[in-house]
Amino acid sequence: MTQMTNRQYFLASRPAQMPTADNVQCRDVPLAPPGPGEVTLRNLYISLDPAIRGWMGDAPNYIEPIALGDAVRSSVIGRVVSSNSPDFAVGDVAMSVGAWEQYTTAPAAGLNKLDEAAGIPLSLFLGALGPTGLTAYFGLLEVGRPRAGETVLVSAAAGAVGSVVGQIARMQGCRVVGMAGTDDKCAWLVDALGFDAAINYRTCGDYTAAIGKACPAGVDVYFDNVGGEILDAALLCLNPHARVAVCGWISTYNVANPPGPVNLWQLVAKSVTLQGFTVLDYLDRFGEGIGQLARWLQEGKLQYREEIVDGLDNILPTFLRLFDGSNAGKLVIRIPEQG
């Protein structure tokens, strides 16, 4: 058997602003066999998430930055092609923390085996039934803590997380307003997902006025995916004792030295709570979350959009689409299996 190679996209240098092909470069490295207790996956799906941009920097973060020279970290789903663990057989399908690469080798203890026979599209385990859905579920319910009748505002509402947040908020009996960057996305939010209103932030003019108009009773929960000027506007529209769930600030990730929000004084003026979180805070409750999300999907209560792009070599330009808003829903790279 000839030596197999593993194509990887690795972090050659840290991006100052938008990542480039200088920052993320391609290489083919020999594929070593798995060590004791390890398993090698041939990756089928690679998750593309805004958070990955944060790991490319060197600032303190909730997990370690990606080391220079390492393949770019990502969640992956792959099929076992070589196992050095009694828990996994060749042909099994599993999810893992992996990278932008053809093959991921990881300790068996860190893999989650997926039941291909259940008929659930595998990519869902990276999205609605994976980190994305769980981020929406715990972020909204545990951090946002919406009550029936309250108004929930969601930014990046047509994105993988935001679209799930809005639908769960509707199920809680809330008025739900989403912000997105095209009229098509806004129409999808209202017509398909049942949002009460949507704001096209590229065309609405003054954010504060637009939010105020769409939320006549004020905002009780703001689920913040974007930060920046929209956060500043939302702060001015909050009701007393509002909660801001800070999931991510995609508007700032490719900006050097982004300014802080200038309206943060509203925290005291309105006794507001601004709480950052990551899905890892709820690791011990993933089972509960996935179970509930799966029931909602089965019952047709949760609509879900994903955009699957074929080919590992498309991964960097596809990743960058997260930042220009041209994707809708969950963005995934697929590496098709061949005969």
Added chain:
Amino acid sequence: MTQMTNRQYFLASRPAQMPTADNVQCRDVPLAPPGPGEVTLRNLYISLDPAIRGWMGDAPNYIEPIALGDAVRSSVIGRVVSSNSPDFAVGDVAMSVGAWEQYTTAPAAGLNKLDEAAGIPLSLFLGALGPTGLTAYFGLLEVGRPRAGETVLVSAAAGAVGSVVGQIARMQGCRVVGMAGTDDKCAWLVDALGFDAAINYRTCGDYTAAIGKACPAGVDVYFDNVGGEILDAALLCLNPHARVAVCGWISTYNVANPPGPVNLWQLVAKSVTLQGFTVLDYLDRFGEGIGQLARWLQEGKLQYREEIVDGLDNILPTFLRLFDGSNAGKLVIRIPEQG
């Protein structure tokens, strides 16, 4: 009886930065008799608090801004000189929302009668046994939620609120570090109040390094009275799941368009909660708070410093001392009773 007059300091214009004698002017107005259900107090003590600066602006706040032309709002303690209510007799002492004025006339329903015979210095009801102490009590225990063994950082720690916060945190079994602006204040925190360490922020150099050194196990609760650069430094020193209790941002009150904190991304990096509050959030629990604070004072567990300045005509320059840090502890104007 000749017509009595009421000397008032009123808001003639809104200050852009530090309030001046143009913004806050003096006038003598005729003293009208109390209307039905009202009581007139001859003020004995007027509370000076950083929050008053916020009410002088026109931005949305937790209570209405002071209207232009109105006397500057403040908590006061006075003796009843005229009563149109069966609940108050001439000679009673009461606390009220009043103003920078000799006489305050207010509805009896809004007054709290104080028991002069109990022997507690009346000024304490504006401080340790009043809004100041309650702000410290509820802000630390309900917003900061410290647990034994955790590290609590307090800014403006020698101030009326901060000094009480630190002592309550010590009673919870926390390591307590205070920040203050003179070596004398720092020595008082450590030697008299039992803080574990104190940082002179005027001489310590890099804030982040100084906080890191004084809090080797990181910061679990930051009780923020100042905002600005110290908040930004504290954000970099927080432990995962830390709580920031935002009580006030005195460093920004006299600055036009203060910038926002640039390290706020630490909220997501560390799953931090930043919560604004005012003492009014706990109105229904004031009795509990005052009872506990009084017990601690009686038992000698709570040390308390106040600075009492005589004379209503000194009120504006005395108020401004809150912002240059030259006061220590609770600042109060006294209008002595004469013969």
